[in-house]
Amino acid sequence: MRATAHTGRAPAPVLDAHQQVVVDHPGGPLLVLAGPGTGKTTTLVESVVERIERRGLAPSEVLVLTFSRKAAEELRTRIGARLGRTTTGVLASTFHAFCFALVRRFDDPELYADPPTLLSAPEHDVRLRELLQGGRETGRVEWPASVRPALATRGLAAELRGLIGRARSLGLDPADLVDAGLRHDRAEWVAAGQFFAESLEVLDQQHQLDYAELVHRATIVASDPVNRAVLRRELGFVAVDEYQDTDPAQVALLQALAGDGRDLLVVGDPDQSIYAFRGADVRGLLRFPAQFRTRSGQPAPSAALRSTRRFGSTLLAASRSVVRPLPVPGSLDHDTFLRFREPASVAPPYGDGRIEVRTFTSPAAEAEHIALLLRRAHLEEEVAWSQMAVLVRSGVQSIPRLQRALSAAGVPVEVAGDEVPLRAQPAVQTLLRVLRMAESVAAGRSRQADHRPPTSDHRPPLAPADVEALLTSPLAGLGPAAVRRLSRALRDRDRTEHEGRRPPLASAQLLAAAVTDPDMLAGLPRDAHGDAQRAYRIASLVGRAADRLAADVPVEDVLWEVWDGTDWPRRLQRSSEAAGATSRAAHRDLDAVVELFALAARAEQRHRHRGLGAFLDEVDAQQIPADTLAEQGVRGDAVRLLTAHRSKGLEWRVVVVAGVQEGSWPSVRRRGTLLGTDLLGPDGELPALPSVSELLTEERRLFYVAVTRAQQRLVVTAVRGAREAGEQPSRFLADLGVDVGEPEPRPRRPLSLRGLLSELRSRAEDTDDPELRVALARRIARLAGSGAVPAAEPTRWWGVAEPSGTDVPVRPAGEPVALSGSAVDTLEKCPLKWFLSREAGGEQQSTSAQGFGSIVHALAAAVLDGEVPAHADALLSELDRVWGELQFPVSWASAAERAEAGKALDRFIAWHAADRGRTPLGAEVGFEVEVPAGADSAVLRGSMDRVELDGDNRAVVVDLKTGKNAASAADVEQHAQLGVYQVAVRAGALDELAGRPVESGGAELVQLRAALKSGAKVQHQPAPGDDQPLPADAQLARAVVTIRDESFVARTGPICGHCDFRSCCPAQADGRTLLGEPDDAHGTGTGPDAP
Structure with missing residues (x-):
């Protein structure tokens, strides 16, 4: 693009001495080294102005190249402002835009009567995958056995794009890549070279180019002696910004345009060369003096900008x-x-x-x-x-x-x-969900009409989570509570209509079916009527899109049917005209939708009537962001x-x-890569790794x-x-x-209105000063009255509304409550955490720390069972055999934890060999026993790490611990897990194993990571006296009452420091409600038992 006209003229900037040296350079090649904030853009602009205003160059004789559209636009604007007149002849462009214009100008006019399609990196990946698929079916390219299993993967397409791009940036043709493969015994390069040649033929037929191919062809055009002479006559001055980001092909292009001592100014910073992964080669800058010599044959001179104005000392x-x-x-x-x-x-x-x-x-x-x-x-x-x-x-x-x-x-x-x-953009995900549903409905109708079963390549319907995501998206407008009401209404009707004939279907299954069959949403109870109407509109939209698919219309038209089928576009438009976060989110969604339509249009241009399935595959295949040129x-x-x-x-x-x-x-x-892209060097040689x-x-x-x-x-x-x-x-x-x-x-508190509200409520609750409490309450009322903080309204506070309930109890009435020692411990410390982790399925995946403990426990049990000798060498050998199964984010962490595991096993061996006056009874002893729990009963289930009989033939339960923090003495006395083990022993859990009734002789923790001089730290919980209750008896009773009453409150304590649910906990300042309210509209609980 050319710089635009300006009225008025921007004043000349004050240049420092180093900038002035560059501007005054008499001509010929010059390398300028410029660090951050040193005014390189200003220097470049003034160099252009100098050539036009003082040296008599016409604006059309100036070419300025850079690497982003934004930078090119800034250069055009600043050059035009400085010249203060129409300067349509000054060309400030990206490398790729210039190459595109160059190829269209000099190449076969019939070939480029219509501009070719430039493929972005994600689009190029998709095209290469399609060609690989076709090649697998025809067998035209003989891929080596090491590569064949990966031919259908997206990763190989990305690697091929990288290898082909690198070959082109080095000036290599497909035959050169084949030759390099033969010379260096790399069969994958031979096959890739053959595939490269085939892909060029296909893409040429389809009028498509990727960016590396575009630069390569532009270099060929510019290097032609006739074209080169024309270009050099037209260009009196060439300037390049960010020269450290050039690749060898771009350097070759500049040689054709401005080599042999012509006036060429390049500005760069070798310390900011960060695009090697895209093919940039900092050696182009380092070799500039030797590659671009003066007319007298001397190396090009260099200069440095030495004053930074961006930051201070x-x-x-x-x-x-x-x-x-x-x-x-x-x-x-x-x-x-x-x-x-x-x-x-x-x-x-x-x-x-x-x-x-x-x-x-x-x-x-x-x-x-x-x-x-x-x-x-x-x-x-x-x-x-x-x-x-x-x-x-x-x-x-x-x-x-x-x-x-x-x-x-x-x-x-x-x-x-x-x-x-693009596939990760929220607005795009919403539209794609509807398209997938429509495809599923259309395919189902077609199979039903032809009496065909589903085929192996039939795309599965959306998962229940995707259906819920669609219904709660802006397209449908239902909230999570509305979806639950709708699901419950569908389930209740299904249970009533089919009672006695079949088991009721899951609510998620019914919801997915209803979204593809609008008739299922008719006749629901009044309280779900509004929700059903919204869902009906989505189901109807899916049906209309399926109708369009059946009519074999282009994908772009089906997409328009979905996009224009609700008031979502109008709402987005209104939001985009507002201010703040709402406007930004709307613009982001609109940009993503525009790009999705553009992708659909390009797909249709490349392949007429490819079908929705192929388009969805193309979008799904886009694993990387689009090129920054866009x-x-x-x-x-x-x-x-x-x-x-x-x-x-x-x-x-x-x-x-x-x-x-x-x-x-x-x-x-x-x-490293499967195809060895990083091993390909200039002339097809193998550079050092x-x-x-x-x-x-x-x-x-x-x-x-x-x-x-x-x-x-x-x-x-x-x-x-x-x-x-x-x-x-x-x-x-x-x-x-x-x-x-x-x-x-x-x-502790976020710096926001929500955080202020939390602080006010906490202070009001904690203070004993009635005047201060009233003053704080007035401030809370002021926040509530402002409308800016909906959570300040008392009716929204946790604990004010009636607790939610369900017709189905957490545990069946009339049956004992099943519990484990760890469950009782969690219920004591925080009932809400127990519910979220055990009942709501929110438990996090196992960690390396849990894997550490599992391995040590398994090896300890193997020692007692005689499977592994109680010797360090044998245990460490077994440890090394299984250690690789654990996943660690970095290798040094694995090595450090392996060393800790070895120390823990050493402590175990020392503890195991010590004479405690006890006889081992068993390891990893499972148990299940029913016990009284207050006025109720419980079934205790679990596994004891180790059981030993003391001198009085009482059972002592040993719990091996591999955590870093040992319990305090007071905590051990009240330790729920040890107490539950003792309650189980008292109830006869070990009688069968011992061959007679046994009493509890206490329980103990063996801390394998807490070292004492004598070995592992042992913490003992004594057995109760005759007819004395254990602390665990009361703990069990409270746990059962909590579950029966379904009173799952949040309690604060040391457990909060490593809780997975802190971000949604009402007892935490950083906790948020799950009501979906924006910004500061989150409820905040306070106090040790905030409900």
Whole structure:
């Protein structure tokens, strides 16, 4: 694109001496080294102005190339403003846009009568998968046996795209790749070269190009002697920004355009070369002086910009510490490079700046503290939301989690739509669910008409969770409570209509059927009538879409039927015109829907009437975000949340670099591939594999980019958790020169209206001062009356409304309540946690810590059973045999925990061999026994780690513990699990094993990770005296009453520190209700027994 016309002229900026040297360069090639904030864009713009206004070049003789549309647009705007006149001849463009225009101009006019379709990376993956599938069926390409099992996978298509792209960036043809495979005995390259040639033929026939192929063809066009002469006559000055991001093909293109000593200005920073994974090669910058020589044959000169205006001395010093370990290239002028590496801070906009490094006990604590510091910066320091950013290493892993946390805390957050795959966008997921339902309905109708059974390739219907997600989406507008009412009404009617003839269907199954059969929603009870009407509209929409599919209309038309079939588009449009978070979410959804329609249109253009199934497969196959060439603008006043890669070239007053963890940043694992993409070098040779040091250098550059985005305040965060969790801060944090304090837990109160409400309620409840309580109540009433905090309305508070109930008891009446020792313990500490984990199915997956305990327990039982000798060598050999089954996030955590397991087994052996005057009776002894529990009864079930008989033939139950924290003496006396074991022994649980009735001789904990000089720490719970009750008797009675009454209240205590349900707990300040209310409309419980 060309720069647009301007009225008036922007004043010339004041350049420093180093910038002026660049602008005054008399001509020929020049390399400019420019670090963060040194004014490289200003220098480049002024160099263009110099050529046009003082050296007589026509605007059409100037070409400026960069790597993003946003950067190109900024250059066009600034050049036009400086010249102050119509400058349609100045071309400021991305490399790919310029290549596209070049190919269309010089190549066969009949071939490009219509512009070719440029495939984004996700689209290219899909096309390659389709070609692989076709090749498998025809057998045209002979893939080696090592690759054949992966031919149907998405991963291989992505690897092929990477290998083909690398070959093209190196200037290699398919035959060159085949030859490289033959020379280096790599059969996969031979097959890939053959596939490469075939894919080019097919894509040419379909008028499609990927970006690597586009640059390759543009280079061929520009290198033609006739075309090269034309282009060099037309171009008097070429400038390139971000030169460190070029690949060999782009360097070859520049050689054709401006080689042989012509006027060429390139600006770059080798320390910010972070796109090697996309083919960028920093060696292009390092070799520039030798590759682009002057007319006299001398190496091109270089210059350095030495004044940074982005940040002050504190931030500058930290950035210098980060970059200092990077190597000093020998191919550049040594003095120039050293001057580039040591810039001075000149007139920073916010003083010296400040830097903080903070660690947290968990990812949740990290996210909540980030939200807190952003809110404080906005409220207390008056930093605009748009002047703050949160940067992460991996968008897929970190952005969704942080986006949820920031939004929940009331922080407006903006995530570029192309940071996440299209298929992961919420609005797209909603539309795709309807399309899948319609496809299922249409296929069912067709089979029914033809009396055909489902085929093996029939797409399964939506899972119940997807059906519920669709009904609670903005398209349908039902809330979770409405879905439950509707499910209950359908289940009740099904039970009534089919009683005695078949068992009632599950409510989820009925709900899924109703959404595809509107007739099922007729005649429901009055209380579900409104819910049924909304569901009926969705079911009708699915039916209409199925009708369109049956009529064989294009996918784009079916998609329009779904999109336009409700008032959702109108609601989104209205929301987009509002302000705040609602507007941002609406814009995000509208952008995603537009991209989905564009993808459907492109799919139809490529393949007429491919069908909905193929389109859904294509969307599902898009595992990566779209190319940044299609990047979308940022709207409104919001915090940017983006990857460090996307942050290059941007700046904010406050920057948080989050999740800087060892093992992920830096990630120094060599990213090997099945096809060996990283092994392909220039001319098809095999380069040396990158060393750990080289991988670390790439990661350090990325960290350097991240920490140099801040103008005023830089905050770097990490998690320092338990060693077995593998969460440790990155080694890079030490380079910042800032002391790192102890890891911080989750904040006590959020800095929000919700947090204020929680504080007011807590103070009002705790105070004994009646005047203070009235004053606090008045403030709560003021919040409630404002309408801004719905949770301040007392009728919404937990415990005010009547407890919810059900016709089906948690445990059948008239039958003993089944309990285990751990269940009684949890019910004592927090009934709500017991219910959520045991009854609601919210228990988290097993962790490496649980696996650690399971292995140690199993080996201890094997020793007692005689399966493994009680010797360290034998036990450690068995430990090593099974240790690899455990999953750890990083290898060092596995090694550390393996060492701890060895120590625990050593302590077990010492304890096992000690003479305690007791005889082993059994290990892993299972039991089930009915016992009285107050006025009720319970069935106790469980397994005892070890049982021994003491000198009085009483049973002593041993519980082996592998946790890090031992119980206190007072806790052992009241230990519910040990007490339940003793109650079970008293009730005869071990009589059959012992061959006679046995009494309890007490129970004990053996702490295998709490060392004493004598070995493992043993904590004993004594047996009760004659006719004396155990503490567990009362605990059992209370547990049974709790379950019978269904009084599952939340209780605070030490258990809260590692509870999986803290975020939805009414007894916690950071707990939220599940009512789906936005922002500050969350209820807050207080006190030790908040219901």
